[in-house]
Amino acid sequence: MLNYDLTTLDWSSYTKIVEKIHHYLEGAEDLPTGWLHAPLENQDALFVHIEETALEIRNFADVLIVIGVGGSFLGARAVQDALTPYFGAHHDGIEVIYVGQNMSGAYIKQLLENVENKSVYVNVVSKSGGTMEPALAFRVVRQYMELQYGEKAAERIIVTTDSTSGILKKIADSSGYRQFVIPSNIGGRFSVLTAAGLLPMAVAGVDIYNLMLGAKVAALEFQESQLEHNEAYRYAVLRHALYEQGYKIELLASFEPALNKFHEWWKQLFGESEGKEKKGLYPSTVNFSTDLHAIGQFIQDGSPILFETLLHFHEIDDDLAVPYDIRDEDGLNYLANRTFNEINAISKEGTALAHSEGNVPVIQLELQKLDAYHVGFLIYFFMKACTMSAYLLGVNPFDQPGVETYKLKMMELLQESKVSK
Numbered sequence: 001m002l003n004y005d006l007t008t009l010d011w012s013s014y015t016k017i018v019e020k021i022h023h024y025l026e027g028a029e030d031l032p033t034g035w036l037h038a039p040l041e042n043q044d045a046l047f048v049h050i051e052e053t054a055l056e057i058r059n060f061a062d063v064l065i066v067i068g069v070g071g072s073f074l075g076a077r078a079v080q081d082a083l084t085p086y087f088g089a090h091h092d093g094i095e096v097i098y099v100g101q102n103m104s105g106a107y108i109k110q111l112l113e114n115v116e117n118k119s120v121y122v123n124v125v126s127k128s129g130g131t132m133e134p135a136l137a138f139r140v141v142r143q144y145m146e147l148q149y150g151e152k153a154a155e156r157i158i159v160t161t162d163s164t165s166g167i168l169k170k171i172a173d174s175s176g177y178r179q180f181v182i183p184s185n186i187g188g189r190f191s192v193l194t195a196a197g198l199l200p201m202a203v204a205g206v207d208i209y210n211l212m213l214g215a216k217v218a219a220l221e222f223q224e225s226q227l228e229h230n231e232a233y234r235y236a237v238l239r240h241a242l243y244e245q246g247y248k249i250e251l252l253a254s255f256e257p258a259l260n261k262f263h264e265w266w267k268q269l270f271g272e273s274e275g276k277e278k279k280g281l282y283p284s285t286v287n288f289s290t291d292l293h294a295i296g297q298f299i300q301d302g303s304p305i306l307f308e309t310l311l312h313f314h315e316i317d318d319d320l321a322v323p324y325d326i327r328d329e330d331g332l333n334y335l336a337n338r339t340f341n342e343i344n345a346i347s348k349e350g351t352a353l354a355h356s357e358g359n360v361p362v363i364q365l366e367l368q369k370l371d372a373y374h375v376g377f378l379i380y381f382f383m384k385a386c387t388m389s390a391y392l393l394g395v396n397p398f399d400q401p402g403v404e405t406y407k408l409k410m411m412e413l414l415q416e417s418k419v420s421k
C-alpha cells in the first residue's frame with residue numbers, strides 16, 4: 001500500500017519510540033480512543049438500526065438534509081462522494097444534501113427553496129450539540145419542518161449527538177426526536193465510522209457493512225506494534241521525518257474527483273490533530289488533473305517546502321474507452337481504445353516521476369479498488385497514522401484549542417454587537 005524510496009530514511013531511530021507510543025495508546029483508558037477498537041466490536045444491532053432508519057428515509061423522503069460541520073459533516077460527505085455516482089440523485093432517487101458548514105444566508109435560503117414541495121427528513125449531527133454553524137442552520141430548518149409537517153415534524157427529525165450532554169441532546173429529549181449516539185470516547189474528527197457518518201452514508205446508498213469490514217481488517221492489521229510491520233506507523237514516521245528535514249506542507253493528491261471531499265476529511269483530521277504549539281505539517285490537498293494546470297507549476301519548481309502523498313485506487317468501477325475517429329484531426333487516434341482510467345493512471349505515474357525529479361518527495365498510497373471496503377480500510381489507516389504522527393511530534397492529537405479560540409472570539413463579537421444594536 002505504501003510506496004516510497006525507503007532507503008532514504010533511518011527507520012531504526014524510530015522503532016523504540018513508535019512502540020512506546022503504540023503501547024501508551026493501546027493501554028490508555030482516559031483517552032478519546034474509542035474508535036481504535038470499535039470496528040472490532042460487535043456493532044450489528046447499531047448497523048441494523050441505521051439500515052432500517054435509512055430505508056425508512058429513502059421510502060418516505062425525496063431529500064435528506066444533513067446538518068453538521070467538521071467531523072460531524074466531512075466524513076459522511078467524503079464517503080458519499082467517493083462511493084456514489086457523480087450525477088443525479090442517490091440510491092432510490094433520494095438526494096442527500098448538507099447544511100451547517102457555513103453561515104451563508106444565500107446558501108441556506110436557496111437550500112430551503114430547493115426542497116420546497118419535496119418530502120424532507122433531517123439528520124442533525126453535532127457531538128457537542130452547541131456548535132454555532134449547525135445550531136443556527138438547525139434553528140431555521142426545524143422551523144421549516146414544523147411549518148410543513150406540524151406535529152409530524154418530530155418523526156422526520158433525527159438527532160445524532162452525545163448520549164448525555166449538550167443543548168442538542170436536551171432539545172432532542174424534550175421534542176421527542178429519534179436519537180443516535182456519538183460515543184463520548186470518540187472525538188468529532190474520529191467519528192466518521194459512528195452513526196455520525198454511517199446514517200447519512202447509508203441513506204445515500206453506501207454499503208456500510210463493507211465499509212466497516214474494511215475498517216475492521218485495518219484495525220486488526222494496524223494493531224501491530226512493530227514499525228517494520230505496520231504501514232500506518234510507517235506513513236506517520238515518513239511524514240515526521242520529512243517534516244524534520246524542513247518540509248512544512250504535505251499535499252494529498254488524487255486523480256479521481258470523487259475523492260475531493262475525502263481530501264477535506266483528511267485535512268481536518270491532520271490539521272486539527274497536529275497543528276498546535278507552533279508545530280505540525282500543514283495539510284493541503286490537490287485534485288489532479290485540475291490542479292496540475294493551476295498549482296502544478298509551484299509543486300514542480302516553487303519553494304521546496306512541500307512533499308506529496310499520491311492517493312490512488314487501481315480499480316474504479318466506471319470507465320470509458322477513447323473512441324477511434326477516422327478524421328483524427330486532433331491527432332489522438334494513438335490513444336483510441338485506451339480507457340480514460342488507464343490514461344489517468346499513466347498520468348499519475350508521469351506526475352510522480354516529474355515531481356520526484358523536481359526534488360519533491362512523493363509518497364504513494366495505493367489501494368486496490370475504490371469501493372466501500374477499501375475506503376473503510378483507508379479511513380482507519382489515516383486515523384491510526386495521524387494519532388501516531390501527532391505523538392511523534394509531541395502534541396495531543398485529541399484536542400483543538402485553537403478552534404476554541406475562534407469560537408470564543410466570534411461569540412464575544414456577536415454579544416458585543418447585540419449590546420450596541
Ligand SMILES: O=P(O)(O)OC[C@H]1O[C@](O)(CO)[C@@H](O)[C@@H]1O
Nearest residue numbers: 070071072126127128131188403
Ligand atoms: O460535532 P460538533 O460538536 O458540532 O463539532 C463540529 C466540529 O467542530 C470542531 O470542534 C472544531 O472545528 C471539530 O473538532 C468538530 O468536528
